[in-house]
Amino acid sequence: MSLKFTDENFEQEVIKADTLVLVDFYADWCGPCKMMAPVIDELSSDFEGTIKVGKLNVDNSPATSSKYKVMTIPTLLFIKNGEVVDTIIGVVPKATLVEKINSFK
Template identity: 50%
Template structure:
């Protein structure tokens, strides 16, 4: 399962992480977010120990989405060594996300 984080824990869980991080920005009312959610949880399990997977509810946490210019959801941000290295907007097939993750965790 992906870890739910908030504005207060973002720096510790993402920027200061020793492993690459996939951040899923989502909201309860977002249909594509709900359809992507099981895929995000699967990726969390499949890449355990190689990639941290976290979720940020944009309705409950507004500072972090603004800081990273999140305008549409779902938006996935990929961080490595505390730096934003990639971004995906909209629901994507699992295979495309796996390819992207594999290129980041090398």
């Protein structure tokens, strides 16, 4: 199961993380986000202990969504050492995300 990121825990869980973090910006009402949800959960299991994988609900955490200028969902941010190292917008195959994650190891 993926982690749950919020405005309140984003700094501690993501920015200060000592590993790569994949953040899925989503909303409950978003169809494409629902398509990505199982993929995000699978990645969380597949990479458990090596990277952090979590979701941030844009409706519940507007400050973080605004800070990272998330205008379209799903938006996937790859954050390493507190900095965004890559962004993917929209629905993509799991293989694309695995390849991207492996490129940052």
